[in-house]
Amino acid sequence: MKKIIIFLIVLLIGILLYAHFIETKNFKITEQSIQANISESFNGFKIVQFSDLLIASTKTIDDLEEIVNEINNLKPDIIVFTGDLIKKDYDIKDNEIEKIKELLKNLNCTLYKYATIGDNDQENYKEIMTDSDFIILDNESNYIFYKDLTPIKITGITDVSDLEKALSISDDLDASYNIVITHQPDNIEILATYDIDLVLAGHSLLGQIRLPFIGGIIKKDGATKYIDNYYKVNDTIMYVSSGLGIDNNYYFRLFNKPEINLYRLTQK
Numbered sequence: 001m002k003k004i005i006i007f008l009i010v011l012l013i014g015i016l017l018y019a020h021f022i023e024t025k026n027f028k029i030t031e032q033s034i035q036a037n038i039s040e041s042f043n044g045f046k047i048v049q050f051s052d053l054l055i056a057s058t059k060t061i062d063d064l065e066e067i068v069n070e071i072n073n074l075k076p077d078i079i080v081f082t083g084d085l086i087k088k089d090y091d092i093k094d095n096e097i098e099k100i101k102e103l104l105k106n107l108n109c110t111l112y113k114y115a116t117i118g119d120n121d122q123e124n125y126k127e128i129m130t131d132s133d134f135i136i137l138d139n140e141s142n143y144i145f146y147k148d149l150t151p152i153k154i155t156g157i158t159d160v161s162d163l164e165k166a167l168s169i170s171d172d173l174d175a176s177y178n179i180v181i182t183h184q185p186d187n188i189e190i191l192a193t194y195d196i197d198l199v200l201a202g203h204s205l206l207g208q209i210r211l212p213f214i215g216g217i218i219k220k221d222g223a224t225k226y227i228d229n230y231y232k233v234n235d236t237i238m239y240v241s242s243g244l245g246i247d248n249n250y251y252f253r254l255f256n257k258p259e260i261n262l263y264r265l266t267q268k
Contacts, residue, residue, distance in 0.1 A: 034266065037197070042265055052118070053085050054244070054246060054247055113132075119222065140155070142155075151173060155167055157191070182200075183203045186225055207219070215227070
């Protein structure tokens with residue numbers, strides 16, 4: 001009897017450890033309040049970021065339906081996807097593409113859905129996202145107007161080869177706040193030399209395997225230095241999402257649950 005009790009206790013501990021620290025199917029909502037120099041109209045403005053779905057890794061197309069529902073429950077003002085939709089080596093079928101489009105099209109927000117391009121995103125990525133009502137910001141900028149005439153500027157950075165061009169807009173308006181969405185967080189090194197308030201990135205998966213007092217241990221091109229969830233470089237702050245999928249052959253995470261990110265802008 002004693003051996004059975006010990007076995008059950010060990011089994012329970014193992015299940016709890018797997019569910020909370022290793023399991024990759026579930027995800028959490030991570031919320032962050034950001035104090036910003038914004039106009040009153042943007043006070044409380046909600047941005048939802050999701051990243052690195054990498055469908056066909058640990059996330060399937062069927063999982064996407066739950067992700068869409070959770071994002072819609074957050075009632076965002078804008079939604080941003082920071083790249084890597086499908087695992088690069090996955091031979092996706094036409095019917096699967098249509099299903100992804102259908103699900104992503106069901107994402108709802110007050111204003112707009114934006115996307116930037118990740119290193120895993122292939123030729124069909126732009127078609128999928130555009131047909132799902134996303135605005136792809138490929139080294140280009142847009143203004144976001146909300147209730148008054150003072151906009152926020154949002155820029156999508158695919159690469160940093162010509163930032164002057166990417167950050168410019170023909171209508172040179174005085175934006176109250178400047179946001180950049182980019183896939184690779186190491187881009188912050190050069191982005192922070194410009195007048196940018198907030199950077200939202202993905203790619204690093206926060207190191208995928210995180211150890212106490214050490215942090216993330218798996219680094220890759222574009223996330224060799226900036227792999228944790230928060231940085232401030234000069235006057236630019238950056239949040240890095242842990243993403244939702246897996247981008248290598250290690251099909252598990254440790255102390256690093258997949259996440260969807262909710263940011264609330266609050267007026268200083």
